[in-house]
Amino acid sequence: MRRITLTTVQKVAAGYLAVVLFTLVALGYALTSLHSQTALSRQVVSVDFKALNLQGKLRRNLLAQETLEKQLVILRDASLLDLLDRRREDLLDFWSEFSALPLGNEQDRLASLMRNYLKLNESGRNLLHRGNWRQAGSFFAQSVAPVRNRLLGTLGELGAAQETTINTSLSKLTRESQRAYRVTSFLALIGILLSAPAAITVILSIHRSVGALTRATREVAAGSFDHEIGIQRKDEFGRLAQAFAEMGRKLRDLEQLRLDANPLTHLPGNLAIDREIEARFARGENFAHLYIDLDHFKAFGDRYGYMAGSEVIAQVGDLAAQVAQTHGSGNELVGHIGGDDYVVLTSPERAESIARGLIDEFDRIVPTLYSKEDLALGYFIGKDRFGTERKFPLLTMSIAIIQSENLSSPSPAAISRECATMKEHLKRLPGSNFMVDRRKNI
Numbered sequence: 001m002r003r004i005t006l007t008t009v010q011k012v013a014a015g016y017l018a019v020v021l022f023t024l025v026a027l028g029y030a031l032t033s034l035h036s037q038t039a040l041s042r043q044v045v046s047v048d049f050k051a052l053n054l055q056g057k058l059r060r061n062l063l064a065q066e067t068l069e070k071q072l073v074i075l076r077d078a079s080l081l082d083l084l085d086r087r088r089e090d091l092l093d094f095w096s097e098f099s100a101l102p103l104g105n106e107q108d109r110l111a112s113l114m115r116n117y118l119k120l121n122e123s124g125r126n127l128l129h130r131g132n133w134r135q136a137g138s139f140f141a142q143s144v145a146p147v148r149n150r151l152l153g154t155l156g157e158l159g160a161a162q163e164t165t166i167n168t169s170l171s172k173l174t175r176e177s178q179r180a181y182r183v184t185s186f187l188a189l190i191g192i193l194l195s196a197p198a199a200i201t202v203i204l205s206i207h208r209s210v211g212a213l214t215r216a217t218r219e220v221a222a223g224s225f226d227h228e229i230g231i232q233r234k235d236e237f238g239r240l241a242q243a244f245a246e247m248g249r250k251l252r253d254l255e256q257l258r259l260d261a262n263p264l265t266h267l268p269g270n271l272a273i274d275r276e277i278e279a280r281f282a283r284g285e286n287f288a289h290l291y292i293d294l295d296h297f298k299a300f301g302d303r304y305g306y307m308a309g310s311e312v313i314a315q316v317g318d319l320a321a322q323v324a325q326t327h328g329s330g331n332e333l334v335g336h337i338g339g340d341d342y343v344v345l346t347s348p349e350r351a352e353s354i355a356r357g358l359i360d361e362f363d364r365i366v367p368t369l370y371s372k373e374d375l376a377l378g379y380f381i382g383k384d385r386f387g388t389e390r391k392f393p394l395l396t397m398s399i400a401i402i403q404s405e406n407l408s409s410p411s412p413a414a415i416s417r418e419c420a421t422m423k424e425h426l427k428r429l430p431g432s433n434f435m436v437d438r439r440k441n442i
Contacts, residue, residue: 033180047101048166054098055159060266061091062148062155065121067318069144072128073137074368081128083322088121103158110158113151120144177214264310265317267336273343274412276333280345281410288351290434291400291419292320292358294340295427299382299392300369312369312395313340316362320344323357348403355399355434362397363432370394398426399434408441418442 068084071077095114099107124144127136262269268276280287294316301309317334320342324332332354333345346354367375374380379391400422402415418437426433 033176033184036176047103048162048169051098051101051103052159052162052166054094054101055155055162057094058091058098059152059155059159061087061094062152064318064322065091066145066148067315069124069128069136069140071365073133073140075364076133077364078131081125083326084125084128086325088125092118103162107158110151110154113147113154117144117147117151120147174214181211181214262317262336262338264314265336267317267321267334267342269335270337273333273335273337273345276335276345277412277415280404286348286403286405288346288348289402289404289415289419290344290346290351290355291402291423292316292342292344293398293400293423293427295396295398295432296392297340297395299380299384300395303374303380303382303392304369308369315365316340316342319361319365320358323354323361327353327357348405351401351403352434352436355401358399359397359432359434362395366395393430396430397432398423398429400426401434401436403437406437406440406442414442 065084065087068080068087072080072084099111101107120143124136124140127139277289294312297309297312300312317336321334324334324344324346328350329347331347332350333343335343335345337343344354344358370380375394379393381389382392383389400419402418402422404410404415407414407418422435422437426435
């Protein structure tokens, strides 16, 4: 057999072709894997997180409608019908967004329940609009409530499944990134060993990018959502880095909201409130800070018990959210500091309207919280914190309003300090009151 002898030029050409071949294979594999990871990241961000957020909105809306229906049947106040109608419109908007997402067969089962609920809910609302309060109460309890409970249960199951899907997707991203890192590194190493000067830059770039994305995926999967990927280019790696960063921010926000939210009212807590205040200061945005406190709440809890006190706290949280939505500009934050203390952040021109509306709504429900005997007297006899018996008036509400533009050194601590001072003065006044601090450079 004749032996084939290659010339130097042919050897160089063969070596160059080998370098080009391995470089192209490494690049092709990396880009293919990158495309798959980008599509998966886009699915997680654009579909899964959106679905999880909308499920929460649907659940909160259904619970808010249930609370309004009970209030309507008990109070027979036709003015609450507008709130109930707006809740239904919001529900339809949320459902329209949710049903447009590609979520599979479970969505069909949920759609059937939602259609049934909307039909029954419409019938109940018609009874309320006609003033058939007793018939409406029976209809909501016997017909609407069971369907709503099934709907809430299904939403909860779908939410849990969605969280599982997100975790699975993150794990898949980790595995794909690790596999792409190993394969690309191996092919890149061969290319480097074959001394391909023209391919070294491309290979090292892919190596660094895939390595950075792998580390980022591991950090996110481990619960570190603020990991800096360090890819600034405007290519596929840059877009994937942006998708990772966006996913990390959304995961961090969801985790902080879950940990910080008050378990009784589900309103944002201290961390979220302080973060929003700092953000508004940073943007140079003028805003009003409403500090809401219930007067004589401890005495009420001592007399009527923990459960009654918890119910009042939950009701006030719902009232604050409803009034902020009704009288606000749509840019409000309603938070629950803890106990019987709440915060509303709004625009300066909306602050007094929200304060009046909240006091009016609160004073309207106060008579429903007491026994006939205590209500007739307008007070009850109880022991204060020192063990001395004295008269305690019915619950009232005090609201201290601070304008951010009046602060000489804007900070959450400065607002808290001024609110505490105003609260002490308000608590000495009879009845429910609000006060706006109009002093400059406080």
